[in-house]
Amino acid sequence: MKPTALLRSRLLPLLGFAALHSLAVAATPAVTRQDLLNAVIDPARSVASIAIKRVTLQPHSPTGLHLHPCPVIGVVMEGEILFQLEGGPRQILRAGDAVHEPANARVLHFDNIGDRPAILTACYLLAPDQHELIRLLLQ
Numbered sequence: 001m002k003p004t005a006l007l008r009s010r011l012l013p014l015l016g017f018a019a020l021h022s023l024a025v026a027a028t029p030a031v032t033r034q035d036l037l038n039a040v041i042d043p044a045r046s047v048a049s050i051a052i053k054r055v056t057l058q059p060h061s062p063t064g065l066h067l068h069p070c071p072v073i074g075v076v077m078e079g080e081i082l083f084q085l086e087g088g089p090r091q092i093l094r095a096g097d098a099v100h101e102p103a104n105a106r107v108l109h110f111d112n113i114g115d116r117p118a119i120l121t122a123c124y125l126l127a128p129d130q131h132e133l134i135r136l137l138l139q
Helices: 003-027
Strands: 049-057 072-078 080-085 091-094 098-101 107-112 118-126
Touching: 049 107, 080 118
Parallel strands: none
Antiparallel strands: 049 118, 072 098, 072 118, 080 091, 080 107
């Protein structure tokens, strides 16, 4: 067999395999994105900084009536949380669920209803010169 024919007989199948492999890899994205939450923030509100906190709620503990003077976006990392804004429905949030607490909305419930600590990663969207994250309210 001529060297050129030998090269073609061995190289062409390898190139074909490489091309098919490239197509298969291209069809499987390396990064996927899943919607957890789409929230509208007041367009007139200026966000100058973001504070990200890990919030741990002990088992069977309510947070009490409160509000946040800034919008808060959070994701439950562990546990179960009963969540309710004033005028809104009660919701059970579990690991992987996202939540939006609008600025100055009264939060009636953000209570750990489980037997283990509940952990939330909370992102506070702060206006210029704003430092207050939470305001506890009398019931």
